[in-house]
Amino acid sequence: MKRIHFIYLIAITGVLFLGQQTSQAQEKLTLQQAMQMASQQNYSLKRAREQARIAQNNVYQGNAGLLPTVSLQGGINYSNNNSTFEFASGDTQSQNGAVSVGTNASIRADYVLYNGGVNKRNYESLKLAAEQGNIATQQVKQNVLVGLVASYYNIAELQENYRVALEAVKISKDRLERAKKRQEFGTSNSINVLNSEVSLNNDNLTVVQLKQQLRNAKRNLNVFLGRDINVDFTVDSPGEFKAIASLDKLKDEAYSKNVQLKNIKYTQLTSELNLRIAQGSRMPTVALNASYGFNRSQNQAGFILVNQSLGLSAGLTITYPLFDGGIRRKNVQNSKISIDVAKTQYEEIKQQIDRDITNAYANYENNLNILKLNQQNEVIAQKNFDAIKSSYNLGQSTNTAFREAQLGLIRAKINAINAKFRAKFAEMSVLLLTGRLLEESPGGKK
Template structure:
């Protein structure tokens, strides 16, 4: 059992030195966010989809511009022909050839459609705006995940340092118990207890190392990197403890992506209603074309014919009765407008509720963080005194181990609580629509 303990200790204490050559410069949180903005695959896809909607918001798609097309055809035939004319004369032609060529340049233009093209253009522009807002929401959600994974890596790295320190303490305790036993001043039970504690702490180091590597791979995927690579993050990060509820509520009303989406969808519903109603008005369109025709034939009344010229016209149409389909569409669009209004009101209340809950959690986490810092200070002082008493033989192995475990637990709790406080801060920034703005301010 002792050989296994020594072997495990060698591995644990060599790991940080073996990893030194692989570690790159520490990646700050702002650097991780910027890297995700540039290289995260989901963000790139979202931006590409937004570009598609932006390209679609044009005058041509709205029906403002005319359609101009060039058409042409060519036909050739070989036929046996028998022709009889009015003067009783006839003509037989075998294998007569004929060819015909037609070409035209056609223009069609809707001059008036009840202002439907105006509403279609506005609807396309709202679709573009909605796509931008939805893309921003997806980017914010991705950045939130990046921050969570970054903090997870930072947490596991700090926990690894704490657990390695616990191993060092347990190893010193084990060596001291072993020396006392060999000198005749201690019992075999003390050595075994110290060895069990050392093994427990060593296992905890290995488990934390596995969690750290898993967290790093998850972060690297979000950063667009190869998950088999290496990344090192900073263990220290700043907390904003001065967030104001009134300021957050004000900014969420104007910046929250869900609220902006609900407002744009309401505008779209109203534009769809207006476009449907525009179908009740007359439509005026014009058309013009230039035509060229050429015919060559070995038989027939005309051996050669060629024509060309312009023609133009104007069309007026007015819907009189369509089986009430237009009325039904208008009624349905009015219902969609009402639903969009209700959805916007519901979203406003949900966002306000989420913000109030997140702000309460934020304040609670800051309070708990302060208490956890005091707990660590108390646990450190208690451990120092217990360690000194243990060296003087005034406390038992059990008391020393209990003080050590209390210190380990309070340090772990402090690390976790600090991350929780940061996550609650980030959640408030996301709800109020400030994540991207904060990124821009920090660069």
């Protein structure tokens, strides 16, 4: 008996402390605010944007070989040698410590006039890579939003479950007080009091567990928001369900806006460009070069003491690949295979989206129907509990009947809450697959 009272005291103290903490002012975080914050601060999204910036910075003609290269070169050579010269006449000439100094400087320009269009295709490939980088950023943002919305709704669901648990504690406390008074007046026995205390303890433990789950869920959401994980806040209950179009319209919307399909489409375009690059490598390369240079050589030994030149030189080279071990032929074959792979992957993902959107739409409608049934059941359970409670207060219902009615009401409320959030998750799946989740987020596709 003393042990039960001790547990009861600890549980009540914990609930009062938690209630006091909850009553303190907390940040009210709306879903739109959370999405805006994640769009600006989420670490994964920041990293994806920086990678997209790198791909965008790579898009310039010089990186594709479309611009000439200009280089400046200069040098000086020094030598000190003992030299001996022997002439055809038989005479010889020797000089020790003969110094020779050579200097040179030049500016050179090289430009590829033609190489089968490879450089132009490389430039187009760089632009495609930049666009695909933006698509990859959208995909990362979409994944972040999915996790964020799921985490947000999880907190909202736990908040509502926590509210139901607090209501259960309040009812159990009232029941315990009545049981104690009845025992004092001799209309009840200690067993009813003990049963009431056990029920209250169980309800208090549920509150404590839900409070910890809420703390963990808030830390998870703070990670998505890219801020201190210990920031406390409350969230809004989800609003009205969005208007969902017919299944056929949803499929058309998904085919045109789904990020995965867009990404595969760019992969296919890149493979087609790689094929044209591989085919272009079979063509000759025509390159132009020109240089303007200065050369001077000064010697203390030999016939020519000073040799100096200054002037312009230019040249045109044509290179035609005759044989490279079959590398270019294999590159062409592999590029064609890559195109087929991309087409197959596109059709595969399209089929998966067709399946997923059909399932998501069916789940959404089914969960809405389940929600209506659970809401009706909650109304019935509330009426049943109110009737049993009135009867119990008059001493006409047993302690067991009261607890069963209370548990039935709790289950009905929890089931209605769970059904509501399952329907919201199903709605989110539809918005995700059709690309609307990304479009309707703060900042859109950026």
